[in-house]
Amino acid sequence: MKARIKFQKYGAMKFVGHLDVMRYFQKVFRRANIDSEYTKGFSPHQIMSFAAPLGVGLTSEGEYLDVQLLSADTPEVMVERINAMVTEGFRIVGYRPLLEAEEHMKHVTAMSLVSSADYLVSLKDGYTIGAEITSQDSFVKAFCEFFKSQEIVINKKTKKSEKEVDIKPMITLVAYTEEEYEAKRIDTLEEHLKTEDALLNKGRHPSSAEVYENEIKVYMQLDTGSAANLKPELVLEAFCEYLGVGYNEYAWQAHRLEVYTRNVETGKLAALDQVDR
Amino acid sequence: MRKLALSDEVLLTIEKPARYIGGEVNMKLKDPQAVDIRFCMCFPDVYEIGMSHLGIQILYDMFNRREDTYCERVYSPWVDMDKLMRERNIPLFALESQDPVKDFDFLGITLQYEMCYTNILQILELSGIPIYAKDRTEEHPLVIGGGPCSYNPEPIADFFDFFYIGEGETAYNELLDTYKEYKKAGRSRREYLERVAQVEGMYVPAFYDVKYKEDGTIESFLPNNEHAPKSVKKQVEMNLSETYYPTAPLVPFIKSTQDRVVLEIQRGCIRGCRFCQAGMIYRPTRERSIEYLKKVAYDMLSSTGHEEISLSSLSSSDYSCLQELVLFLIDEFGSKGVNISLPSLRIDAFALDVMSKVQDIRKSSLTFAPEAGTQRLRDVINKGLTEEAILGGAMKAFQSGWTKVKLYFMLGLPTETQEDVEGIAILSDRIAREYYTIPKEVRNGKVSITSSTSFFVPKPFTPFQWSRMITGAEYVEKQRFLKGKMREQLNNKSIKYSWHEAEVTELEGVFARGDRRVSGAIYAAYQAGCLYDAWSEHFNYDKWMKAFEENGVNMAFYNCRERSEEEIFPWDFIDIGVTKAFLLREYKRAKAAKVTPNCKQACANCGAKDFGGGVCFDENLSMVDFEEVTDES
Numbered sequence: 001m002k003a004r005i006k007f008q009k010y011g012a013m014k015f016v017g018h019l020d021v022m023r024y025f026q027k028v029f030r031r032a033n034i035d036s037e038y039t040k041g042f043s044p045h046q047i048m049s050f051a052a053p054l055g056v057g058l059t060s061e062g063e064y065l066d067v068q069l070l071s072a073d074t075p076e077v078m079v080e081r082i083n084a085m086v087t088e089g090f091r092i093v094g095y096r097p098l099l100e101a102e103e104h105m106k107h108v109t110a111m112s113l114v115s116s117a118d119y120l121v122s123l124k125d126g127y128t129i130g131a132e133i134t135s136q137d138s139f140v141k142a143f144c145e146f147f148k149s150q151e152i153v154i155n156k157k158t159k160k161s162e163k164e165v166d167i168k169p170m171i172t173l174v175a176y177t178e179e180e181y182e183a184k185r186i187d188t189l190e191e192h193l194k195t196e197d198a199l200l201n202k203g204r205h206p207s208s209a210e211v212y213e214n215e216i217k218v219y220m221q222l223d224t225g226s227a228a229n230l231k232p233e234l235v236l237e238a239f240c241e242y243l244g245v246g247y248n249e250y251a252w253q254a255h256r257l258e259v260y261t262r263n264v265e266t267g268k269l270a271a272l273d274q275v276d277r
Numbered sequence: 278m279r280k281l282a283l284s285d286e287v288l289l290t291i292e293k294p295a296r297y298i299g300g301e302v303n304m305k306l307k308d309p310q311a312v313d314i315r316f317c318m319c320f321p322d323v324y325e326i327g328m329s330h331l332g333i334q335i336l337y338d339m340f341n342r343r344e345d346t347y348c349e350r351v352y353s354p355w356v357d358m359d360k361l362m363r364e365r366n367i368p369l370f371a372l373e374s375q376d377p378v379k380d381f382d383f384l385g386i387t388l389q390y391e392m393c394y395t396n397i398l399q400i401l402e403l404s405g406i407p408i409y410a411k412d413r414t415e416e417h418p419l420v421i422g423g424g425p426c427s428y429n430p431e432p433i434a435d436f437f438d439f440f441y442i443g444e445g446e447t448a449y450n451e452l453l454d455t456y457k458e459y460k461k462a463g464r465s466r467r468e469y470l471e472r473v474a475q476v477e478g479m480y481v482p483a484f485y486d487v488k489y490k491e492d493g494t495i496e497s498f499l500p501n502n503e504h505a506p507k508s509v510k511k512q513v514e515m516n517l518s519e520t521y522y523p524t525a526p527l528v529p530f531i532k533s534t535q536d537r538v539v540l541e542i543q544r545g546c547i548r549g550c551r552f553c554q555a556g557m558i559y560r561p562t563r564e565r566s567i568e569y570l571k572k573v574a575y576d577m578l579s580s581t582g583h584e585e586i587s588l589s590s591l592s593s594s595d596y597s598c599l600q601e602l603v604l605f606l607i608d609e610f611g612s613k614g615v616n617i618s619l620p621s622l623r624i625d626a627f628a629l630d631v632m633s634k635v636q637d638i639r640k641s642s643l644t645f646a647p648e649a650g651t652q653r654l655r656d657v658i659n660k661g662l663t664e665e666a667i668l669g670g671a672m673k674a675f676q677s678g679w680t681k682v683k684l685y686f687m688l689g690l691p692t693e694t695q696e697d698v699e700g701i702a703i704l705s706d707r708i709a710r711e712y713y714t715i716p717k718e719v720r721n722g723k724v725s726i727t728s729s730t731s732f733f734v735p736k737p738f739t740p741f742q743w744s745r746m747i748t749g750a751e752y753v754e755k756q757r758f759l760k761g762k763m764r765e766q767l768n769n770k771s772i773k774y775s776w777h778e779a780e781v782t783e784l785e786g787v788f789a790r791g792d793r794r795v796s797g798a799i800y801a802a803y804q805a806g807c808l809y810d811a812w813s814e815h816f817n818y819d820k821w822m823k824a825f826e827e828n829g830v831n832m833a834f835y836n837c838r839e840r841s842e843e844e845i846f847p848w849d850f851i852d853i854g855v856t857k858a859f860l861l862r863e864y865k866r867a868k869a870a871k872v873t874p875n876c877k878q879a880c881a882n883c884g885a886k887d888f889g890g891g892v893c894f895d896e897n898l899s900m901v902d903f904e905e906v907t908d909e910s
Contacts, residue, residue: 012278026582027581030583085582088300
């Protein structure tokens with residue numbers, strides 16, 4: 001059977017890379033006596049896959065990990081058992097059994113589902129972005145101006161070449177307060193999920209995002225995944241360029257809030273823990 | 278949430294930031310304010326290497342069981358971090374509390390190999406602790422050395438407040454208890470060191486004076502403090518089945534060299550190979566009971582979640598319950614996705630059987646360590662492996678499907694002749710010939726033989742401690758000669774020959790048998806930029822040679838000199854149980870190519886029986902009658 005695990009990654013764990021997190025969870029599951037399915041052969045390993053690898057330096061409210069199990073307890077007990085074995089910086093916040101792939105159907109990987117993700121990007125204390133921006137108010141004003149442009153063209157560097165890309169269509173939501181973000185976010189969801197989502201969020205775990213005294217922050221929903229992928233850092237880089245101030249990659253803390261899959265027919269989103277495959 | 282010593286900006290600039298954040302599984306979290314003693318344990322190499330070391334895990338666990346002590350860890354910052362720490366004046370910190378090392382009561386450094394010596398100085402300097410022990414005051418941590426290299430601590434003696442000679446399980450509690458008592462009573466560093474000197478196994482270098490003769494050898498080595506004993510006796514844990522074992526070892530986030538549970542099945546080795554220091558300093562051989570090991574294996578796998586377990590010892594095949602243990606591990610854990618990694622076993626029917634269960638025969642290789650190319654030279658080094666056994670073992674393995682063989686040899690062993698060197702090529706070839714006696718239809722394609730040679734370094738407390746080490750140039754010459762001989766072999770296309778570099782080994786020779794006069798050169802080399810000398814990409818021979826020259830260290834004096842029987846060695850003050858008289862007798866027997874039976878066959882009266890246990894007290898153990906052995910051979 002397949003299950004999708006949702007976890008927070010925060011604090012010092014933002015310095016632990018994606019592959020190490022994978023190894024980490026394999027050991028967590030062994031300590032928790034989770035009945036994982038193993039590959040065959042002389043060096044068997046647990047079958048698991050991540051939805052969207054998180055870069056070093058980023059924290060997250062919701063990372064998704066799909067696992068293949070031979071047996072399992074109820075979701076509540078599973079969450080409890082795994083949480084008893086994780087160290088500071090990781091917390092399991094969800095567990096959802098998935099439907100088995102139907103016969104003759106191609107196996108769906110979590111990674112192939114991903115199409116969008118929400119981020120909270122905050123300015124770390126001790127850093128500035130030009131003399132004009134001294135508070136969240138002045139930041140919001142500047143960012144709104146920036147986002148009003150018809151297009152936001154950046155130089156996207158790949159291993160082989162550099163090309164100009166308009167990232168504006170890849171930014172599907174911008175908000176400046178948690179309330180505004182929540183309201184706009186609900187709008188992007190599929191109709192039938194709106195109530196479920198509100199219910200889910202009621203019992204939501206305390207946020208694992210770092211909080212800074214300067215209060216300068218922006219919420220964004222960005223295209224993510226194999227079709228189109230926009231990293232939050234690139235938006236901030238474009239913003240700094242627009243302001244005419246130097247972009248300091250260490251000045252910003254990006255925190256992933258949610259990862260979604262898009263229904264191609266409705267164009268609406270569902271968080272990865274709102275789907276069964 | 279735990280605070281980090283380094284800013285995000287620093288951590289995101291350097292390679293593998295997880296080396297510096299701590300927070301690993303099974304890390305001990307304590308309130309530093311609530312303890313009396315803060316101990317920082319250090320492995321002076323990069324995190325991934327240091328985290329793989331079992332000894333530190335044992336002591337970490339043992340110290341932290343004490344409520345009054347908080348033991349934390351520190352490893353060598355990698356070169357990128359080193360640079361940043363200097364530029365930004367960031368003091369070196371311990372991983373757990375992220376507090377500066379300088380604020381600790383103790384800094385304990387494990388000395389696993391000689392080429393880490395400059396890394397020790399890096400640790401001290403980045404911590405803000407004076408390099409020389411004599412310059413430290415009441416405000417600085419006490420710097421302790423331990424581990425295999427402390428069996429000749431002299432080249433680095435001036436950098437340490439004291440050395441713990443032997444196994445850590447026995448005397449640390451006394452050291453810590455006394456420290457607490459002395460600290461409360463407001464007694465001085467010197468008073469404490471005088472007390473330490475009275476604890477068996479402790480060596481306080483400042484309490485000893487060395488005088489040299491005109492020819493550079495030692496005239497006398499004597500205590501200058503009434504509390505310091507003339508001879509320091511190594512510490513041995515005699516009951517390995519009732520002592521500390523880290524049943525919940527630390528599990529790093531980044532992959533370490535030993536990403537597995539390590540089960541130490543025994544200490545010491547019965548074999549008595551004359552080149553091997555470990556075989557002498559860890560005497561007597563002591564086994565852990567099988568019940569103890571089964572329980573520990575189970576506990577460690579559950580507490581770590583590791584997917585692999587490996588056995589650790591100097592010669593696993595000599596462990597009396599090996600079969601039972603290995604079969605237990607396979608039965609109990611093999612089905613649960615745990616890989617069983619077997620150390621080099623003596624190749625016999627049992628070994629082949631279990632190896633075929635736990636490894637992919639097509640991919641795995643057989644390992645033999647004949648160490649020398651001819652039977653004569655193997656007798657000189659007392660390596661009880663015969664050509665018959667190697668060929669027989671290889672043949673059995675070939676018949677079971679193996680096609681890869683690894684062979685380890687040394688060049689530069691005492692009494693070595695051209696014939697012995699050529700013997701390496703001949704033996705490699707014979708194994709290949711053995712393989713090709715199997716009919717073509719039955720065998721599995723080509724055989725692949727990898728022979729490698731390392732450069733022999735005479736070590737303290739071995740029968741070869743008197744012996745001359747060949748020069749780098751001689752070594753390279755032997756290597757070339759052997760390479761030519763390899764090409765002449767019938768099956769040369771199936772044989773791959775590889776060798777170790779000479780330069781770094783020459784330095785190891787100097788540090789292995791060096792004295793206090795070497796320390797100045799180590800400091801000078803460090804100041805000239807030498808660091809991570811064990812890493813070939815960082816090793817800089819020229820800088821070392823310059824440091825030697827400028828500090829009057831003559832490499833030939835330490836390496837290329839046959840020592841006289843009467844010579845006082847820098848390490849003679851240490852009593853490892855095994856006597857100098859035994860080692861000398863062994864050296865003489867070596868030169869006559871006479872083998873000495875191993876500890877399970879008969880007792881050669883080496884002196885280790887004094888510790889009152891281990892293999893020395895096996896039933897029906899007879900004494901070696903040396904005359905008889907001499908006559909036979």
